[in-house]
Amino acid sequence: MLTELNISNNKIGSEGAAALASALRVNRVLKTLDLFNNRIGDEGAKALASALRVNGVLKSLNIHRNNIGDKGAAAIGEALRGNGVLKSIDLRWFGRAHPGRRAARRDGGGHDGHRGRHHAHAAARQLLQAAVSWLWGHERVRQ
Numbered sequence: 001m002l003t004e005l006n007i008s009n010n011k012i013g014s015e016g017a018a019a020l021a022s023a024l025r026v027n028r029v030l031k032t033l034d035l036f037n038n039r040i041g042d043e044g045a046k047a048l049a050s051a052l053r054v055n056g057v058l059k060s061l062n063i064h065r066n067n068i069g070d071k072g073a074a075a076i077g078e079a080l081r082g083n084g085v086l087k088s089i090d091l092r093w094f095g096r097a098h099p100g101r102r103a104a105r106r107d108g109g110g111h112d113g114h115r116g117r118h119h120a121h122a123a124a125r126q127l128l129q130a131a132v133s134w135l136w137g138h139e140r141v142r143q
Contacts, residue, residue: 001029008036008062017044024051024058034062036090045072049079052086062090 010016017040024030040048045068052058063076080086 003029004032004034005030006032006034008034008038010038012038012040012044014041014043014047016040018047021047021051024048024055027055028057031057032060033058035066036062037065040066040068040072042069042072042075044068046075049075052076052079052083055083056085058086060088061086064090065093 012020012035016038017035020033020035024033035048038044040063044066045063048061048063049072052061068076080089
């Protein structure tokens with residue numbers, strides 16, 4: 001019986017995340033899912049969030065470094081509020097993947113670079129607020 005799945009660094013994108021979310025909705029045995037660095041983005045995060053609302057067995061989720069922005073962060077945050085089973089979640093590197101660095105290279109570091117960093121920080125703040133409220137009833141969160 002498969003209880004742990006590590007598919008980190010596979011670039012599954014939002015389509016792969018949606019397929020996993022469909023499986024998570026009905027799977028009753030998977031307890032650990034590692035999606036580190038898979039570029040799931042907002043759409044993939046929203047799909048996972050919908051699965052987290054109904055999944056009753058997943059205890060550990062790694063969504064570190066997945067280019068998740070404000071909308072995906074909000075969806076995950078809402079799902080965390082209603083999930084009573086998840087005990088560990090890795091939320092590092094939320095927000096778009098270095099938009100400030102790309103903008104800085106493109107235009108010499110002007111305002112677009114600052115706006116990109118602000119966007120990533122806004123997503124992280126939004127998710128952190130949801131995670132803090134989620135923490136009250138759970139054991140730990142890795143940040």
